[in-house]
Amino acid sequence: MPSLLRHACSYNVLANLERVARALGEEKTPEVFVCREALRELPALAPERLAELADILEALSRWLRGRPAKDGVHAHIYGLLGPHDKVREWLVASLYKTLKLWQHHLDGLFGKTRRLPSLI
Structure with a gap:
């Protein structure tokens, strides 16, 4: 239970609560999936969320390269980012790199490979 409370903000909190309730009913030790195990439940x-991450990465990449928004999702992200300047470009590149690392981690968990542009 302490593990569940420390990670209650995760997207799989309802699945974890269901596992805890079921275990209590069966008088067993509950399983709570957080971090790496929780990511395996993501699909x-x-x-x-997997599709959203790919959309965000593509939008950030296109924004950094000065390309027009591909669709409404990209246009929304461009609007949030604002106009280009050196500071924003550095911050967006840093965000892109961080999200790219998460994407590679998720791809590894699910046995996928994906080529994402190196922008830094």
């Missing part, structure tokens, strides 16, 4: 519990 089943929140598949839209």
Whole structure:
């Protein structure tokens, strides 16, 4: 239970609560999945997050390269980022690199490979 409370903000909190309740009913020790184990549940519990991460990465990459927004999602992200300047470009490149590392980690968990541009 302490592990669940420390990670209650994760997208799989409802699945964890269900596991805890089931274990209590069966008088067993509950399993709580956080961090790496929780990421393995991502495709089943929140598949839209995988697609959103790919969309965000593509939008950041296009914004950094000065390309026009591809669609409404990209236009929304461009609006949030604001106009180009040196500071924003550095911050967006840093965000892109961080999200790219997460994408590579997730791809590794699910046995996928993906080439993402190196922008830094």
